[in-house]
Amino acid sequence: MKRIAAYIVPVALFAASCTKQPQASQQTTDTATTTTETAPITFDANTAFGPNKIVELQNPQSNKVIIKLMFKNGSMSDPKGKEGLTYTTAQMIANSGTKNMTITQIKDKIYPWAAGYGAGTDKEVTTFTFVVHRDFLNDFYPIVRGLMLEPAFAEDDFKRVISNQQNFVDQVIRASSDEEYSKKALEDLLFRGTNYQHVVEGTSASVKNITLEDVKNHWRNAFTRNNVMIGVAGNYSADFLNKLKADVAQLSEVTPKIPAAGQPNKPNGVQVEIIKKNDALGSAIFTGTPMPVTRSADDFAALMVANSFLGEHRKSYGKLYDKIRTTRSMNYGDYSYIEWYDNGGSFQLPNPGVPRTSNYFALWIRPVQIGEGLKQQYPELKDITVGHAHFALRLAMREVDNLIKNGMTQAEFELTRKFLRSYMKLYAQTEEKQLGFMMDSRFYGREDYLKEMYQLLANLTVDQVNQAVKKYWDIQNMFVTIVTDDSEAEPLKQALLSNTPSPMSYSNLVKEGLPKEVLAEDDIIANYKLNVKDVKIVDSKDTFK
């Protein structure tokens, strides 16, 4: 655990999250429209949490023990004006001590054991993960217990935690990875006005309002015996489990009031926000549209197949990757998503701990070249006015459109399904990941999501996949966010607004060898009409306010 987080200090490691909490108004309401015309199977995730909700994965062969406490309380239950409070609270558990031990004393004590723990907050759940070698479980456990039942919440630790959090929302989020930035900006747009809008760490204005008193109250009212799920894996005894259960039962008795998850706004046509910043080398693009299906619904299996075919994460097999990267050499990769994928730039396989009830379909187009850059690199492109973003967006949306219209063939379906049934087994290669995926399964009302999907995939037909795509995907109405250089913003805006043809500006080196079919397809893509209704340019410093 830990590692990279150290750099960008407040990056949450073990993300997870859920909802609830008293103050956060009872919502459902301020979430503009939802897409749902049909009612796919939904599940009340709250019922997966509370007394005696436990996931066990005992393994006498293991040399360690992993404990996860997942609370159905995430950033969506942050009080208005104090966005980021759930994250702060979780960080204070992980970075302050207990009544009997300061954080420094704890670090000293667990140092030789290499034991570790951390907190992850997502929109709907917060998860605490503790890992220790079996040799030290008995010594380590009192610390776990102390952190949960008698946290220190020390003033000095709060100063440090909140300073790091403020630093993250003020600076780091805008200046580290344009890809992550455009992804967070997309959520800001999709969920604007709802409790799902703000990034988990809060906003520049809201973090300033969070006090230590807020943290203490939030812990008492929102992290309780009534909204916790216990997970334990590895080499532990029945006695240990009983002790853990008995201690968790001593968490606050409050029954948290859980707001409903904010629903995505329905875009009116294609609505674009271009975020301009200095000295960006490329245009980083994310686009998404509401989709009311989650792992709870059996339809999810059908969408998994279509999604994998279109744009499996970090794989070259997807259509988007094949056409944008492999064939046209435009960027580093292009993928599609039917659920939140945490920190996709750093992970090839998904991590558990980020289950969500509010969902959308998304495309990730990694940074493509901007006009200024292409002009400098290739004399033959000296007259272009805009870079590759417009063409890439057209290409990606057209691919989705084609899939909606034409569907997958039987052969494509068979191959993709076969891939997924094998590939999904790799999601849970370690005990910790197995435990995490099992806990997420319960959130979605499933016993074991990976096993159940394996079976659902087996029963699936290509027609079901093609119908699901028609039913749930929509390219006429999408939100798009593009983080780009300030030189690119205005020309790109004008091109998008007027649906100007965007012929692909290849260097001569690449152009001379391209097959005719590719060039012919390029002509179609360059003139493919996007249903653009609105394009705004936002200065980077004005985002996430």
Place this chain on the structure above:
Amino acid sequence: MKNKIVALLLLLLFAVSMVMAQGTQKDKILPYPIHQKQLPNGLNVVTVPYNSPGIAAFYIVVRAGSREEVEKGKTGFAHFFEHMMFRGTDKYSKEAYGDIMKEMGAAANANTSIDRTVYHMTGNADMLDKMFEIEADRFQNLKYSVHDFKTEAGAVKGEYTKNSASPYQQLYEKLVSTAFTKHTYAHTTMGFFEDVVDMPNQYDYSLTFFDRFYRPEYTTIVVVGDVTPDKVNTLAQQYFGNWKPGSYKPNIATEPKQTATRYAHVPQQGFPPYLTLAFKGPAFSDKGKDLPALSILSTILFSQNSELYRKLVVQEQKARFIGGGPQFSRDPNLISFSASVVNANDLQYVKDEMMRVLNDAKTKPIDAKKIEETKTRIKYSFAMSMDSPDAIANSLAQYIWLSGNPESINNMYAVFDTITAKDLMDAAKKYISPATLTVGTIAPAEKSPVK
């Protein structure tokens, strides 16, 4: 995919914890026996059976990375070549290769770093035969068109573009090109941007590159999981047995001795100030005491329960984070210590404090108990991390690229166990000096605000 340069900056920091380790199999850190067999053509085959029903990790380590990029204008080529390895053969076009990979449902990819390129595939152990077949085919018979070559170069430029947004990446690039003047560690694995832009013009050189390095003597196969050494060795002989060895040996310039402090600065508004102190360090050896001593010393001085962390991060709150350690690499590389600083005005203070503890370490012996605790920590950290075929294969791969021999992992740990307080002082005296220091900074000021 297929590329993904390992973020060296992070490696610098985590090398420490990854590297040491140990387990329980008698005195060896790795609790599982390592089976090795060298084929007559020089290809080394390593098997570690591990209880992971139905799953195997199949890794191929090529000991060629950006270190081997000795010619001017060719930086970034090892990484670019890694991309080309996915462009097909006569037998399996890139589309056919993709279909097979998809059908196997394996998690497969590759990455390149300073000393090596690693190709990996984790999936169904029953598919081992197929894994061997397709990998052996592309390693021996890779064939791509000039057009495919030029096209792939755009993806590399895209990779550079996505990385470039990070000021940490910018600092890393500047830091290594300042600290090294002759040795190839002066450029990152990604390469210089102008070389990346020029890559489409280097088709002929790519054939040379393949001819030089994609040879059995540069390569080790590692298989971990639900497999037996007999099976693995048989498949290796069957599919790689006819692979012809080469004869190329790169002439990598020795870095001249540094004699004065150097500075690498990234001016950046609106970003957390950052400081790196990078000293010239030793090359990897699984016998010498220097690297283990420096690793232990770094952990004691800069980990989260160090006195300096307590002072700067917990009490004074002038830094958000401190950490660091020596880079493990084939040739002498950097020992880096970094701090994320709250206020740019404190950069000098934080630097002085870091230098203070490093200088103190030359003369003040460190408490024996602390050293023992650190060794224990290293041991348990490693033991707990060896929890999947992938994790084990990754660890072995690291020692294979460092020394050519996976047993180095066990040898190295044996050395860790012998480190004393005097060894720590000796290492500090030998390596901590302003003469070999490069100071890296990210701050709003135009020039480095640190002396």
